[in-house]
Amino acid sequence: MIVDTVKQTGWIGKTTKRVGGQERVSGSLQYVGDIHIDGMLHVKLVHLPCGRARIHRIDTTESMKVEGVRCIMTADDLPHPMPRFGPRLKDRPVIAEGETKFFGEPVAAVAAETEDAASQAAALVKVEYERLEGVYTVETALDPNGPLVQDPALRPEDPHKNSNTLEELYYGWGDIETAAADLVVENSYTFPMITHFAIEPHAFIAAPDEDGIRVWSAIQHPFLLQIILADVLKMPIAKVRVIAPDPGGGFGGKGYPKFEPLLAFMALRTGRPVRLALTLEETFQAGRRLAARVKVRSGFNRDGTIVFQDITADYLIGAYADIATRVVEKASYTGCGPYRVPTARIVARALLSHTTPSTAFRGFGVPQMSWAIESQIDAAAKALGLDRVEIRLLNIPKKGEEFIPGDTPCDGEWHESLLKAAEAIRWNSPLPEGRGRGISLGLKISATYASAYSILRLHYDGSASILTGTSDMGQGARTIFSQIVAQELGIDPNQVTVVMGDTSVVPYDTSTSASRSTVVMGTSIYRACQEVKSQIAKLAAETYALNESDVEVGDGVITLPDGQRSFREVMTDQFGSTRGEIIGVGAFVKKKTPGHPLAGKTTFYELSCNAAEVEVDRETGMTLLTNFVVVGDVGKALNPQHVEMQDTGAAIMGLGHSLMEHIILDDDGRIVNLGALDYRIPTIKDIPLEMESLSVENEDGPGPYGSKGTGEGGLLATAAAVGAAINDAAGTEIRDLPLTPERVWRAITDRERAKEK
Amino acid sequence: MQTEKIPITLTVNGKVHSIDVRPNHTLLKVLRDQLGLTGTKECCSLGECGACTVLLDGRSVNSCLVLAAEADGRSVVTVEGLAVGSRLNRLQEAFLEEGAVQCGFCIPGMVMSAQHLLIHNPHPTEEEIKEGLAGNLCRCAGYPRILAAVRAAAEENGR
Numbered sequence: 001m002i003v004d005t006v007k008q009t010g011w012i013g014k015t016t017k018r019v020g021g022q023e024r025v026s027g028s029l030q031y032v033g034d035i036h037i038d039g040m041l042h043v044k045l046v047h048l049p050c051g052r053a054r055i056h057r058i059d060t061t062e063s064m065k066v067e068g069v070r071c072i073m074t075a076d077d078l079p080h081p082m083p084r085f086g087p088r089l090k091d092r093p094v095i096a097e098g099e100t101k102f103f104g105e106p107v108a109a110v111a112a113e114t115e116d117a118a119s120q121a122a123a124l125v126k127v128e129y130e131r132l133e134g135v136y137t138v139e140t141a142l143d144p145n146g147p148l149v150q151d152p153a154l155r156p157e158d159p160h161k162n163s164n165t166l167e168e169l170y171y172g173w174g175d176i177e178t179a180a181a182d183l184v185v186e187n188s189y190t191f192p193m194i195t196h197f198a199i200e201p202h203a204f205i206a207a208p209d210e211d212g213i214r215v216w217s218a219i220q221h222p223f224l225l226q227i228i229l230a231d232v233l234k235m236p237i238a239k240v241r242v243i244a245p246d247p248g249g250g251f252g253g254k255g256y257p258k259f260e261p262l263l264a265f266m267a268l269r270t271g272r273p274v275r276l277a278l279t280l281e282e283t284f285q286a287g288r289r290l291a292a293r294v295k296v297r298s299g300f301n302r303d304g305t306i307v308f309q310d311i312t313a314d315y316l317i318g319a320y321a322d323i324a325t326r327v328v329e330k331a332s333y334t335g336c337g338p339y340r341v342p343t344a345r346i347v348a349r350a351l352l353s354h355t356t357p358s359t360a361f362r363g364f365g366v367p368q369m370s371w372a373i374e375s376q377i378d379a380a381a382k383a384l385g386l387d388r389v390e391i392r393l394l395n396i397p398k399k400g401e402e403f404i405p406g407d408t409p410c411d412g413e414w415h416e417s418l419l420k421a422a423e424a425i426r427w428n429s430p431l432p433e434g435r436g437r438g439i440s441l442g443l444k445i446s447a448t449y450a451s452a453y454s455i456l457r458l459h460y461d462g463s464a465s466i467l468t469g470t471s472d473m474g475q476g477a478r479t480i481f482s483q484i485v486a487q488e489l490g491i492d493p494n495q496v497t498v499v500m501g502d503t504s505v506v507p508y509d510t511s512t513s514a515s516r517s518t519v520v521m522g523t524s525i526y527r528a529c530q531e532v533k534s535q536i537a538k539l540a541a542e543t544y545a546l547n548e549s550d551v552e553v554g555d556g557v558i559t560l561p562d563g564q565r566s567f568r569e570v571m572t573d574q575f576g577s578t579r580g581e582i583i584g585v586g587a588f589v590k591k592k593t594p595g596h597p598l599a600g601k602t603t604f605y606e607l608s609c610n611a612a613e614v615e616v617d618r619e620t621g622m623t624l625l626t627n628f629v630v631v632g633d634v635g636k637a638l639n640p641q642h643v644e645m646q647d648t649g650a651a652i653m654g655l656g657h658s659l660m661e662h663i664i665l666d667d668d669g670r671i672v673n674l675g676a677l678d679y680r681i682p683t684i685k686d687i688p689l690e691m692e693s694l695s696v697e698n699e700d701g702p703g704p705y706g707s708k709g710t711g712e713g714g715l716l717a718t719a720a721a722v723g724a725a726i727n728d729a730a731g732t733e734i735r736d737l738p739l740t741p742e743r744v745w746r747a748i749t750d751r752e753r754a755k756e757k
Numbered sequence: 758m759q760t761e762k763i764p765i766t767l768t769v770n771g772k773v774h775s776i777d778v779r780p781n782h783t784l785l786k787v788l789r790d791q792l793g794l795t796g797t798k799e800c801c802s803l804g805e806c807g808a809c810t811v812l813l814d815g816r817s818v819n820s821c822l823v824l825a826a827e828a829d830g831r832s833v834v835t836v837e838g839l840a841v842g843s844r845l846n847r848l849q850e851a852f853l854e855e856g857a858v859q860c861g862f863c864i865p866g867m868v869m870s871a872q873h874l875l876i877h878n879p880h881p882t883e884e885e886i887k888e889g890l891a892g893n894l895c896r897c898a899g900y901p902r903i904l905a906a907v908r909a910a911a912e913e914n915g916r
């Protein structure tokens with residue numbers, strides 16, 4: 001019998017020290033780029049100074065003469081047809097073949113004994129090429145006479161194959177044609193391309209491994225990489241070993257394979273380990289957030305209730321699908337936000353372009369949608385003379401209420417997050433001149449399917465090792481998992497070792513994404529703990545010749561008719577000097593649901609509220625953040641400090657795309673502001689003067705101890721909150737991001753000029 | 758590029774190294790590749806992100822902007838030089854205690870900038886801390902907790 005004790009004490013809900021923290025502050029943690037393997041060759045990529053080009057000839061004669069060069073790989077050196085890969089569509093070539101489709105797509109790769117030699121040889125590769133007209137904007141992507149990005153042969157069955165529309169989606173309910181409202185608000189919003197800018201640029205190593213391959217990558221989903229490598233190399237999965245040290249920041253940008261297949265082919269060709277460390281500039285060219293143009297027609301009743309939302313979202317994705325179509329599917333599915341919307345029509349398109357492949361990025365398409373939808377609600381409140389908190393309260397569904405027909409009902413007291421944020425920002429207090437406030441909600445769905453296995457080994461001395469395929473890229477998964485194991489086994493977290501990052505050691509996990517790991521892998525680990533407890537109960541009954549019903553298992557202790565024993569004592573008594581261990585396997589498997597637009601209902605909703613107070617300098621358009629509040633509906637904060645770190649970190653990242661970040665392209669599709677000098681992200685001087693992170697904890701999540709996921713929530717609706725605060729302060733109506741001083745100043749000036757007329 | 762190497766003498770974390778370096782190699786590259794001190798991180802290579810911050814004769818520098826040859830005869834402290842064995846220094850402890858560390862990639866550079874700040878200004882104001890760390894980017898944006906950590910370490914200076 002397993003006693004599920006009430007866990008009010010112990011390790012849950014406590015701030016424990018970060019697992020892996022010591023290594024991070026002392027500099028001893030090895031990221032991929034820090035790994036040295038004897039005999040390793042260094043790789044440099046060769047790319048062209050334009051977005052799209054036809055490759056006529058690649059001449060490597062001069063570069064092969066550089067001392068130390070061992071291999072120069074071009075499309076000609078790879079199998080024919082060119083192996084292609086991708087998480088959804090196998091459209092990305094291992095290296096450019098015939099044509100480059102985005103600025104930075106490599107046409108050749110050089111491996112040499114030193115980095116210097118590789119760089120020198122890469123610069124000597126002569127490429128004869130011809131610049132071609134490219135697709136760089138939503139407008140040209142939709143132009144039927146414009147260039148076509150993708151070869152229609154890659155998706156022969158697709159009715160859109162002769163256009164740049166990779167996917168067109170339609171969601172809706174109610175009859176939009178007949179929906180009548182007192183007020184209709186119609187606007188168009190844009191969200192630019194932005195880059196992940198993890199401080200660790202991507203790094204990869206590949207090495208031949210007897211009859212297989214070993215690949216090191218700073219990757220969030222090592223098992224997906226393993227499967228893709230097995231596919232392109234035509235090897236059994238068991239012969240592909242992916243080692244994934246903790247990434248130095250992921251944010252979605254390290255989710256999907258990039259240059260690992262190329263490196264694997266180079267390792268097999270040279271018979272040597274090969275290493276590629278991207279520069280920050282190359283990292284900019286390796287992945288980005290989807291840009292979007294969202295047009296919305298919203299209907300409201302006079303009292304502020306939403307009547308309908310009519311949304312057309314055009315997401316500009318890159319040259320290859322990567323995971324972008326999934327981003328569009330998921331984000332547009334919740335396009336109406338956390339509100340009761342009786343009638344909805346959502347049309348969303350993923351449009352190919354000759355730009356950096358767009359991929360997952362914290363928030364997974366939601367920030368683009370919520371910028372539009374939340375701004376629409378503010379516009380309606382203004383037109384109807386309603387308070388912006390009140391209008392939201394009026395439309396938030398109640399817990400248990402189905403608000404997306406057929407999907408998981410509202411799973412939290414969502415109004416509490418809104419009220420908590422409003423109170424913390426002192427919503428109803430008077431504002432000094434030049435200041436304004438904004439408040440907004442963001443909603444995101446999490447995993448709709450998953451396979452997450454874990455193996456828990458209870459060692460002879462009572463300590464434990466947990467083996468899991470999740471990646472710790474800074475969110476603190478190792479810490480949370482150590483707390484769950486420590487809680488369930490009644491030991492200190494420092495008695496737990498969390499093993500991650502090696503596909504030959506840890507069991508399968510679909511991905512580290514969608515803020516899922518606490519709920520999905522957390523549940524798997526919780527179950528592994530229960531499995532260990534149930535085994536130890538059997539063991540105790542056997543050891544002490546009792547009926548199993550006489551044995552009660554708690555957290556770390558067993559109660560027998562004659563008293564208590566620790567797990568360790570039971571094991572010592574059972575195994576003696578032979579020694580042994582108890583192994584428990586946990587699983588969380590949610591299979592795909594056929595017919596569901598997203599292959600399944602969401603495991604939980606991630607809901608967050610942002611509230612901002614700003615001061616706008618009318619002379620310069622500069623925005624000063626005087627106060628910022630982020631509130632997450634987290635169910636249960638298993639580690640409050642970790643939740644705060646995630647929520648404030650996400651919100652500050654959101655301030656980046658709200659106020660300063662955007663990738664700028666020239667007419668040739670080149671990124672003009674490539675690198676740290678010209679692409680600004682928030683520094684410590686950009687953080688709000690006051691900042692508060694709060695949690696709503698109703699223990700109503702599906703994860704262990706009532707937890708939900710967090711980590712993305714903080715930036716879902718940051719732009720809308722900041723934009724609303726700026727509009728409130730300056731009387732502007734801005735619908736394009738980022739809200740740079742220039743853009744704000746122009747909006748102020750235009751408004752003043754219009755008034756004068 | 759395959760030019761003559763230059764012999765230099767470099768004191769790193771108190772240990773003297775006499776090595777030959779290439780004239781085009783930065784201090785960052787030599788620390789990481791020749792001396793195996795990979796605690797110092799490489800990100801932008803332009804002196805914008807601060808991930809490679811070390812102390813050079815007591816001054817904080819971006820080691821990606823210093824040629825190794827320029828460091829001849831000088832003394833370098835890297836993140837590996839802060840702890841004594843496994844005993845962290847008070848600043849490193851504060852970073853852990855205050856929850857300043859997320860992915861950790863910027864942390865060695867961040868700690869070195871903070872170390873420099875506190876050596877020269879043991880009781881910085883909030884504005885001075887921000888100014889001192891303005892050249893170190895953290896994309897996890899752990900800035901509020903990083904501020905708290907430096908503040909906590911500075912408070913200990915008062916005891």
